[in-house]
Amino acid sequence: MSDLYSLTPYVVLAVSALASTIAVYLAVTEKDLIKAVLYSAIQSTFYALIFYLLVVPDIVLVYIPVAVGLLPAILIIAVKKTEKYEDVGGVPRSTSIIVLLSVTVFTLIAGYLLVVSHAITFDVFPSPDARLLAKWFLATTLWWNRLFSSMSPEAVTAIVWDYRGLDTYFETSVMYLAIIGALAIARYLDIPRKEYREDVMGMSIIGKMSAKIIVPMIIIVAISIALHGHLTPGGGFQGGVTGAVTVSLLIFIFSVYFATRFFKINIAILLRIIGLAGIILSATIVAIIGFLIGQPAYIFQNQPKIIAQIGLPYEIGGNLISGTLLLFNTSEFLAVFMGFAILFLLLSIPEENVLEVIKGEVE
Amino acid sequence: MTVEYLVYFIPFYIVGLVLYILRALKGPTLPDMVLAIDCMGYVLAALLVIFSLYLRSPLIIACAIVLTLWIYALDVYMSKYLEKKELGE
Amino acid sequence: MIDLRTYLFTVTYIAILVNTVIALYGIFVRPNILKKIIALSIFGDCTFVYAIIIGFRKAEPYPEIPIMITQQPSQEYIEHFVAKAVDPVPPALVLTGVVIGLAVMLFLIFLSIQTYRLFGTLDIRKIVKMRG
Amino acid sequence: MNLLNPVLTIIGYVLVGIGAFCQVVAGIGMNRFPNFFVRLHAATICTIGGSFVPIIGCSLIALSIEELGVTRFFLAGAGFVTAVFLLILAPVGSHLLAKAAYFSKAAVLHPKAVDLLEEDVERGEIRE
Numbered sequence: 001m002s003d004l005y006s007l008t009p010y011v012v013l014a015v016s017a018l019a020s021t022i023a024v025y026l027a028v029t030e031k032d033l034i035k036a037v038l039y040s041a042i043q044s045t046f047y048a049l050i051f052y053l054l055v056v057p058d059i060v061l062v063y064i065p066v067a068v069g070l071l072p073a074i075l076i077i078a079v080k081k082t083e084k085y086e087d088v089g090g091v092p093r094s095t096s097i098i099v100l101l102s103v104t105v106f107t108l109i110a111g112y113l114l115v116v117s118h119a120i121t122f123d124v125f126p127s128p129d130a131r132l133l134a135k136w137f138l139a140t141t142l143w144w145n146r147l148f149s150s151m152s153p154e155a156v157t158a159i160v161w162d163y164r165g166l167d168t169y170f171e172t173s174v175m176y177l178a179i180i181g182a183l184a185i186a187r188y189l190d191i192p193r194k195e196y197r198e199d200v201m202g203m204s205i206i207g208k209m210s211a212k213i214i215v216p217m218i219i220i221v222a223i224s225i226a227l228h229g230h231l232t233p234g235g236g237f238q239g240g241v242t243g244a245v246t247v248s249l250l251i252f253i254f255s256v257y258f259a260t261r262f263f264k265i266n267i268a269i270l271l272r273i274i275g276l277a278g279i280i281l282s283a284t285i286v287a288i289i290g291f292l293i294g295q296p297a298y299i300f301q302n303q304p305k306i307i308a309q310i311g312l313p314y315e316i317g318g319n320l321i322s323g324t325l326l327l328f329n330t331s332e333f334l335a336v337f338m339g340f341a342i343l344f345l346l347l348s349i350p351e352e353n354v355l356e357v358i359k360g361e362v363e
Numbered sequence: 364m365t366v367e368y369l370v371y372f373i374p375f376y377i378v379g380l381v382l383y384i385l386r387a388l389k390g391p392t393l394p395d396m397v398l399a400i401d402c403m404g405y406v407l408a409a410l411l412v413i414f415s416l417y418l419r420s421p422l423i424i425a426c427a428i429v430l431t432l433w434i435y436a437l438d439v440y441m442s443k444y445l446e447k448k449e450l451g452e
Numbered sequence: 453m454i455d456l457r458t459y460l461f462t463v464t465y466i467a468i469l470v471n472t473v474i475a476l477y478g479i480f481v482r483p484n485i486l487k488k489i490i491a492l493s494i495f496g497d498c499t500f501v502y503a504i505i506i507g508f509r510k511a512e513p514y515p516e517i518p519i520m521i522t523q524q525p526s527q528e529y530i531e532h533f534v535a536k537a538v539d540p541v542p543p544a545l546v547l548t549g550v551v552i553g554l555a556v557m558l559f560l561i562f563l564s565i566q567t568y569r570l571f572g573t574l575d576i577r578k579i580v581k582m583r584g
Numbered sequence: 585m586n587l588l589n590p591v592l593t594i595i596g597y598v599l600v601g602i603g604a605f606c607q608v609v610a611g612i613g614m615n616r617f618p619n620f621f622v623r624l625h626a627a628t629i630c631t632i633g634g635s636f637v638p639i640i641g642c643s644l645i646a647l648s649i650e651e652l653g654v655t656r657f658f659l660a661g662a663g664f665v666t667a668v669f670l671l672i673l674a675p676v677g678s679h680l681l682a683k684a685a686y687f688s689k690a691a692v693l694h695p696k697a698v699d700l701l702e703e704d705v706e707r708g709e710i711r712e
Binding site: 395401422445 | 611
Binding site for chain 1: 456457460461463464465467468469470471472473474475476477478480481482483484486487489490491493494497500501502504505506507508509510511512513514515516517518519520521523525530533534537538539540541542543544546547548550551552553554555556557558559561562563564565566568569570573574575577
C-alpha cells in the first residue's frame with residue numbers, strides 16, 4: 001500500500017512525459033500550421049502536469065496561461081492572418097540528417113553534463129538532499145528574526161521580489177519593451193469607430209449570456225490570486241494573466257466595439273504606466289522613507305537589515321502583508337493585465353485597415 | 364489516512380486521458396481535435412484536484428481553476444478561427 | 453537494486469531530452485517562421501523542465517511545496533519543512549524565464565505578421581531572396 | 585463534526601468512483617463514435633460526469649480530513665469554485681465549437697439520416 005502510494009505520482013510523470021514526446025513529434029512534423037499549434041497546446045498541457053507533480057505550483061500558475069492560453073491564442077490569430085500551410089519542398093535530405101545528428105549529440109552532452117553537475121548518479125535520481133542555498137532560503141522564509149527573514153511564508157515570491165528584486169524589475173522592463181515594440185509596429189493604426197449591434201456581431205446568445213455571468217467571477221479570482229501572492233501560490237503576474245482572459249473573452253465573444261466601451265488603448269496604456277510606477281515605488285519606498293528620516297536604507301529593501309534598521313511593517317492588525325510584497329503584487333497585476341489588454345486590442349484591428357495604412361506608408 | 368484509497372481510482376482517469384490523446388492525435392478534422400483537447404483539459408483539472416488531495420498539499424489546488432478557464436478560452440479562440448467573420452466582429 | 457521510482461524518473465528525463473532534440477531539429481530545418489516559433493517555444497519549455505528537475509528531491513512519502521502553512525512556525529516545524537520541501541530557487545528563476553520567453557515570443561509573432569503583410573509569404577527561403 | 589466525517593468520506597469516494605467510470609466510458613466513446621457531432625455526447629459525459637462530479641467528491645473528502653487543519657477549507661472552497669466554473673463553461677464551450685464547426689463545414693457529417701437545421705437554414709428561418 002505504502003509502495004503503491006509513493007509510486008503513483010512517478011508513474012503519472014513518466015506517462016505524461018512520453019505523451020508529450022508524441023505531441024512534440026507531431027507538432028514539428030505537421031504541415032498544417034493550425035494543427036501544429038494544437039499539438040503544441042497538447043504538449044503544454046502535459047508539461048503543466050509535469051510541473052504540477054514536481055510540486056512547483058507557482059510555475060504551473062504562470063505556465064498554464066502562457067503556454068496553454070496566450071501563445072496558442074496569438075499563434076491561432078497569426079495563422080488566421082497569414083498563410084495556413086507550410087511548404088517543405090526543397091529541403092535536402094542530407095541536410096536534415098546532418099542537423100538531426102549534430103543536435104542529438106549536443107543534447108546528449110548537455111543532458112549528461114546536467115546530471116554530472118548535480119553530482120548524482122542514476123542510482124539515486126532525484127537526489128534526496130537539497131543544496132545548502134536552498135536550505136538557507138527555506139529556513140529563513142518566515143523566521144523569528146526580521147534581520148534575516150523576508151517575513152513571507154511563500155519562499156518563491158520572497159525570492160522573486162525580496163532576494164532577486166533587480167532581476168524581476170528588468171524582467172518587467174523586457175515585458176514593457178515587447179509591448180512597446182508591438183505598439184510601434186501598429187503605429188498610425190486605431191480601432192475603427194463603429195456602433196456595437198447585438199444581433200449581428202459576436203457569437204451566439206448563449207455564449208454572450210454565459211460570458212456576462214463569468215467575467216466578474218474571473219476578475220475576482222484573478223484579484224484574489226494576485227493579492228494573496230505572498231501567502232499562497234500566485235502573485236502579480238499570475239493574477240494579471242488570469243485576468244487577461246476576460247479581455248479576450250470580451251473581444252472574441254461580443255466584439256471589439258463592445259470591448260472599447262470599457263477601455264480604449266490609450267486608457268490601457270495609462271493604467272499600465274501607473275502599474276509600472278507602482279513597481280518603481282515599491283522598489284524605492286524604504287529608501288525614500290530612510291532619506292526623509294535621515295537613516296541609512298537600501299533600494300529594493302523590504303525588512304530591516306543589520307546596518308539599515310528601518311523597514312516596512314510585516315503585518316497590519318494581525319494580517320501578514322510581508323512589507324513591499326503586497327504593493328509589488330498589486331502594481332504588477334495592473335501592469336500585466338493592461339499589457340495583455342493592449343495586445344489583444346491591437347490584434348483585433350481589421351486586416352483591411354492595416355493594409356491600407358501600410359500601402360500609404362510604402363508609397 | 365483515508366486519502367490513500369484514491370490510488371485505486373487514479374488509473375481510470377489516466378486511461379481516459381490516454382484515450383482522449385489518441386483521439387486528439389488521430390484527428391481527422393479540426394473540431395475533433397479541439398473537442399479531444401477540451402476533454403483532456405477537463406480530465407486534467409479533475410486530476411489536479413485529486414492529486415492535491417492525494418499528496419496532502421492543499422495550497423497547490425489554485426492551478427485547477429486557471430486550467431479550466433484557459434481550456435474554455437482555447438475553445439472560444441478555435442471557434443472564432445473556424446467562423447468566417449473578421450476577428451474583432 | 454534500483455528503486456522503481458528512480459527508473460520512472462529517468463524515463464521522464466530521457467523523454468524530455470528527446471523532446472529537446474526534436475524541437476531543435478524543428479528550429480533549424482523547418483522553413484516556415486511560425487513553425488520555427490512553435491519549435492522555439494517547445495525548446496524553451498524543455499529547458500524550464502530541466503531547471504525544475506534540478507530542484508526536485510526525493511522525500512518520504514512525497515516532497516512538499518516551498519510554502520509554510522502556519523504563520524507562527526515552531527522550531528520543529530521549520531526543521532521538518534527544510535527536510536521535506538523542494539528547492540525554491542529554480543522556480544524563482546524559471547518564473548523570470550517564462551515571462552521573458554513570453555515577451556520575446558509575442559514580439560516575434562508580431563514581427564512575423566508584419567513580415568507577411570510586407571512580403572506576402574512566411575517562407576524564410578523566399579524572404580531571404582527578396583530585397584526590400 | 586466528528587460524526588459527519590465518515591459520511592462525507594463515503595459520499596466523496598462514491599462520487600470519485602462515478603467519475604472514474606464516466607471517464608473510461610467517455611474515452612471509449614470518443615474513440616468509437618463515427619463523427620464529430622456524435623462525439624459531443626462523449627464529451628458531455630467526460631466534462632460533467634467525469635470532471636464535475638469527482639471534483640465535488642474531492643472537496644467533500646477534503647472537508648472530512650481534520651489533519652489538514654484550516655487549509656482543508658481552502659482545498660474544499662477552491663474545489664467548489666473550480667466545479668462551478670466547469671459546470672458553466674464546459675457546455676458553453678462545446679456549444680460554441682459545435683456551432684462554428686457546423687456552419688463552417690469543417691466537421692464531416694458522414695453517416696447522416698436527416699439534417700433539420702440545414703432545411704431550416706435553406707428556408708431562411710434561421711441564419712448563421
